[in-house]
Amino acid sequence: MSSTYDAYRSALSEESYPLAYLDRSALEANIRTTRRRASGRPVRVASKSIRCRAVLREVLDRDGFRGVMCYTGHEAAHLAADGFDDLLVAYPVVDADELAAVCSAIEAGTRIVLLVDSDAHVERISEVAAERGVSVPICLDLDVSTDHLGVYFGVRRSGIRSASAALELARTIADAPAVTLSGLMGYEGQLAGLPDDDPSNSFVTNAVVRRLKRRSEPIVHERRQETVAALEREGFALDFVNGGGTGCLESTRRDTSVTELTAGSAFFAPGLFDHYRGFTIAPAAGYAIEVVRRPEPGVYTCRGGGYVASGPPGVDKIPTPHLPRGVSLFDAEGAGEVQTPVSYDGPHRLELGDPVFCRHAKAGELCTHFEHLHVIDDGELVDRHPTYRGDGAWFL
Helix, strand or coil: CCCHHHHHHHHCCCCCCCEEEEEHHHHHHHHHHHHHHHCCCCEEEEHHHCCCHHHHHHHHCCCCEEEEEECCHHHHHHHHHCCCCCEEECCCCCCHHHHHHHHHHHHCCCCEEEEECCHHHHHHHHHHHHHHCCCEEEEEEECCCEEECCEEECCCCCCECCHHHHHHHHHHHHHCCCEEEEEEEECCHHHHCCCCCCCCCCHHHHHHHHHHHHHHHHHHHHHHHHHHHHHHHCCCCCCEEEECCHHHHHHHHCCCCCCEEEECHHHHCCHHHHCCCCCCCCCCEEEEEEEEEEEECCEEEEECCCCCCCCCCCHHHCCEEEECCCCEECCCCCCCCCEEEEECCCCCCCCCCCEEEEECCCCHHHHHCCCEEEEEECCEEEEEEECCCCCCCCCC
16 A cells, blocks of 8 residues: 555656645545534635635635635735635735725625724725725724733734724724725634644743633633624624634634634644644645755755745744655754755655655745645646646735
């Protein structure tokens, strides 16, 4: 019986390296896992963790998934031009040309919702929308970071930190022309994005993080629920309340105010998501680099490979050698810009030109480096999906 490494190597034997790959069977398993974890709550797909139209469509075609969470207005317009609908841009758009592109897509019939957390955001959107003669739906960004004895726990996103602040901004929206309040988002990044056993942390630090996550959860739910209730009491009807991320679907679904969850990394399963205790997802995407040197026994030097993830520097942001099993990086060199030496002393005989498969620490950033995802299914190369980069589109 051949190994996964043999199957991948055989499927890609006629391809040139480096390349990005997608294991369709693993993707399908992760789709099923995500739907099960959501327990009946609809899941919006976070495009920044995918950055490939074909994969977005493959997920959205399944029961339980609805809408896309985009990361720029230009990206939303790009997806709208390809027939995608129900697009929530989860980061503020302030550039006039970008707002105009969104308005054009809305005018053409696509539902695109823009995120705000200040009067200035509302004013900019309102001005461009009024000039274009369209009405733009708006989502309030509620900050749900928490404080624990002076320790700030969460992401620094929005200035809207209370129900009263959300109400004030909702009134601003109600008074502004060409915009309407549509939804509320409260992203608990401290629960979704912090692993339980981060390899860059000490045992003690990870224990503290897990404790803070447990303390933060009820505060997050209470703040979101109070904000939704306050808006409803004042007559603001919300089309949706969004929350969560791959790392906290079970937690967010317990918040009765949330009408939809969000997941993105759940589908590719990058390296960072190996370190959560509450769920397991299958490695579905990564990249392959080729062996070009054998400087000594057990050492294989590959070309390229230094695709390091964004965020605070640490061992958790470097790529993870994946296949063949047992392959590892050297601490003194890591993954390099031009070459990556790896250590391997396993059953596979690696020759010059053979691939070594790695996983990126984050999901969507993989696709910023490659124009295609090479799709492998049952040991065969069955498709090549263009990424956003392959589309000729470069958003961030």
